[in-house]
Amino acid sequence: MPQPRSLAERNAIASICCAALEISMPLLVDDLDDRIDETYAAFPDRLYVIDRAGRVAYKGGRGPFGFDPRDMETALILTLLEDRERAF
Secondary structure (H helix, E strand, C coil): CCCCCCHHHHHHHHHHHHHHHCCCCCCCCCCCCCHHHHHHCCCCCCCEEECCCCCEEEECCCCCCCCCHHHHHHHHHHHHHHHHHHHC
């Protein structure tokens, strides 16, 4: 796909990719300045779990081979359990 020249174009490309890959989870799209990509060293891809307080609960290695889905799953479970404990 061509490099988007506007946020609307970037969002449209993201929608096409989500549909093609059948991604059902929420997707966040970075601004054209790629500030989030640079902040989180996300290129080419990186998986994070962010807790409700906005803290990084899990940071995978650079993808596609630098992260372990089981580690991420564990972080998600622990984060959800901590949220549940705080609720009580």
